[in-house]
Amino acid sequence: MIVEGRSLLKKYSENQGLEDVSFSLCAGRIIALAGGNGAGKSTLIRLLIGEEQSDSGEIHWAVERSIRYMPDEVNFPAALTAEEILQLLAGLKKVSIIEREKVLKRVGLWDFRKQKVSQFSKGMRQRLNLAQSLLGEEQLLILDEPTNGLDILWIAELKQILKEQKVKGKTVLFSTHLLSFAEELADDVLLLHEGKILLHGAIQDALSETSCEHLEELFMNRVM
Numbered sequence: 001m002i003v004e005g006r007s008l009l010k011k012y013s014e015n016q017g018l019e020d021v022s023f024s025l026c027a028g029r030i031i032a033l034a035g036g037n038g039a040g041k042s043t044l045i046r047l048l049i050g051e052e053q054s055d056s057g058e059i060h061w062a063v064e065r066s067i068r069y070m071p072d073e074v075n076f077p078a079a080l081t082a083e084e085i086l087q088l089l090a091g092l093k094k095v096s097i098i099e100r101e102k103v104l105k106r107v108g109l110w111d112f113r114k115q116k117v118s119q120f121s122k123g124m125r126q127r128l129n130l131a132q133s134l135l136g137e138e139q140l141l142i143l144d145e146p147t148n149g150l151d152i153l154w155i156a157e158l159k160q161i162l163k164e165q166k167v168k169g170k171t172v173l174f175s176t177h178l179l180s181f182a183e184e185l186a187d188d189v190l191l192l193h194e195g196k197i198l199l200h201g202a203i204q205d206a207l208s209e210t211s212c213e214h215l216e217e218l219f220m221n222r223v224m
């Protein structure tokens with residue numbers, strides 16, 4: 001176990017962000033933070049990365065907090081090239097040139113490294129966003145809606161890239177509203193609905209216990 005959330009409550013003026021959310025993330029697993037619009041996925045991520053504090057409850061780190069993070073959107077300086085941006089970020093993270101080049105190649109931006117980000121498509125910007133999150137050796141990789149803006153081929157590649165992280169012994173938490181994507185990629189699921197946990201645990205166990213074929217069926221059965 002690397003981190004545990006205990007009875008987390010987060011209330012915004014009008015809206016309930018999270019209500020009594022408890023969970024644990026196990027090392028070396030791929031975990032889908034799933035749920036529909038407004039379920040509380042981004043709120044939970046903000047608590048994990050320390051951008052916000054919960055109103056009550058606590059986040060208990062069993063190991064030193066060590067996170068790489070891919071936000072759902074990022075405004076890279078438009079006048080810089082992909083290479084310059086990664087160079088800057090790799091410098092901050094003390095990542096080697098070899099590693100930086102490997103990451104640029106892995107996200108398919110090597111041939112475009114001299115282009116300014118202002119000339120990039122949305123999918124290319126998202127791949128650069130993915131690339132910056134792959135720099136470094138931090139144990140936990142958190143990705144907020146990483147499929148955003150990616151086409152079918154790159155969604156397939158994203159799955160491979162995240163599986164490679166698991167092979168390296170890293171822990172991956174990604175948010176998504178696509179239950180089929182969650183099921184294809186993740187070992188575990190933390191399924192939120194209206195700020196509460198609907199399901200938490202190993203996906204295959206949940207499916208066999210409920211005799212549901214897919215997460216979508218399980219989700220529908222519980223919310224309808």
Ligand SMILES: Nc1ncnc2c1ncn2[C@@H]1O[C@H](COP(=O)(O)OP(=O)(O)OP(=O)(O)O)[C@@H](O)[C@H]1O
Pocket residue numbers: 012013014015016017018035036037038039040041042043044177
């Ligand atoms: N800064 C904020 N101010 C007020 N309410 C907020 C704020 N952030 C989140 N909320 C509310 O908290 C609830 C959960 O929102 P959150 O953004 O965490 O959901 P989400 O699962 O990430 O949704 P989506 O898939 O639409 O991005 C929603 O009701 C939302 O309106």
